[in-house]
Amino acid sequence: MLAAVMKGPGQLDVMEVPTPEPGPGELLLKVGSNTVCGTDLRILKGEKTTGVRPGVVLGHEIAGTIAAVGEGVTGYAVGDLAVITPVVTCGNCWFCLRELEHFCEKSIYYGYALDGGLAEYCLAPEFVVKRKNVTVAKPGTPLTALSLVEPLGCVLNGLTNYKVFLGDTAVILGAGPIGLLHLTVCRLAGATQIIMSDPSESRRATAKALGADIVVDPLNEDLLQVVKDATSGRGADVCVIAIGRLELFAQALDLVRLGGRVCAFAGFPKGGSTGVDPNVIHYNEITVTGTSNSKRRHTEEAIHLIESGLIPADVIVSHTFPLEKAVEAIEFVSSGEGIKIAVVPE
Template sequence: MKAAVLISPNKISLCDVADPAPNQGDVLIRVRAATICGTDIRIYRGRKTSGVRYPSVLGHEFAGEIIDHGGHESLKVGDRVGLCPFIACGHCHLCKTGRENLCTEGAAVGYEIDGAFAEIIRIPEQAVAAGNLRPLPDHMSYEEAALVEPLSCVLNGQNKVGLSSDDTVVILGVGPIGLLHVHLARLRGASRIIASDPNANRREAARAAGADAVVDPANEDVVARVRDETGGRGADVVICAIGVPALARQATELAAFGGRISLFAGFSKGETAEMDVNDIHYRELTVTGAFGLSRKDFDRAFDMVASGQLNLKPMITHRFALDDITDALSVAEGGLAIKVALLDA
């Protein structure tokens, strides 16, 4: 089969490799659509190294068709499926206390397990037994199913700050993840959504996704604009949806008294950020991180897409064959695309 193999930072090669050899109970899936995540780009560029193997195959947002059901009676060859790509261990303290997304004993597709930038992917039996696979309804495309994983992470992040219909929300950075935050905040009935991004195309995409106001931080004072949009109060929720350290400090300036801040996006290796501790102290701000997803998040996000509550189809703006992986990564990194998909030829 063909696979895009990560050889070293900045080097991915399309290679002919052996088909995955399944162990007992493993399932083989022919990848029909895989979308490129910002984390894939950070790994490709060597800006994220934790858990990364060389050589390996990236890609954790995908959906496909079963070609070997591994003996599972509930599955059959030809089934269309999506996957929650994180496989928690199920027995550590974090798993037992409902924080399986933070499990340090688990494994993730696209990291410890070769991922979906390949024609065929092996799903370990443990993931199948745990219910990580979801069958796709007939009306749900492979591309939509691939976007369930990042939406699940966004759902986890918004749950961590308790985003509700009472809230004015500021989203800093409206790349693919920021746009998903806009979509979900709109679905949850946020009272006002303000999106900030220097990219004009992404600002317009944010408006189309449901943002009430958009800000160009390259030419506007974001803090002044948010104060103006909120009657001087500031935002109830501020979401840093891109890993730019300076935004962490800005988030405390944007938050209202009692506001909640989500440091949703990770930074590149070695980067740190400053925050105004007095703002946090005197204005009783809550600052939280958000990492990954649980099966619960995945199932809820899957149902939002499958039921039509969220239409994510417009987010796929560029499509490539696996053969063109380097071009696909370049377009995803360049900022003109919203979401880039690799499709089965």
């Protein structure tokens, strides 16, 4: 089969490799779509090395069709649509036992250590199947939409942390794929006013098309004033940072009302620091949360939202590349063009 193999930093080869053969307890997925994200780019550039095995097949946003069911596996049938949750946890460590499995001390990841979804086929070894990291979706659900389950799962984990209540005003900094998913789930959770900020005109247009009430060009408009004007001077109930720029952290603290909530959802440059005055958090009683990763329950919730047609996947997945062009697809992510890029094996 064809697979995008990470030979070393900066070296991704799309090449022929043996097709995995599922043994007892294992499942084989025929990949239907694997969306790529900034993490793949960081792995490819050698900026992210922890847990990355040289020779691994990249890709962790994996959706496909069950192609073979190993002996003894129940609950799956050939032809089922399925999604792989890329973080495989141990189930027994301190965090796993406290429903914080996404912090599992022994977790391993698809596209880092386990061969990922930028290939024609993807194997779920026995321990992955036993941990129920392969989840079946309803027949007929588009596979490109299902490949959004991983980023959407992370966004749902974020929502659990930052919370949205009926009637809230939410500000989302960044209208890339993650910002647009936050827009969608904030609306579903009851936000009645959503303000999105992004310097890109095309991204603002997409945000508007997907229902953002106000879009702001932060380079040419005063975002703080816009938010104040829209909230009788109070500030937003919640602000989500969906783009990893350090200066946005201090800005987010200013954008929320007294008692408001801020989520540092995006990853920030390694070792960066912000000159935030902690008194802003102290006097304003701001709740600051972060988000990294998701749990298996978020996979299930994300699948339900996608099956129900509540996620505008056809807008968010803006470009499709064939597997042969996996390198170009990952490089395209850094160009800032398009929204979310799916790699679809022919």
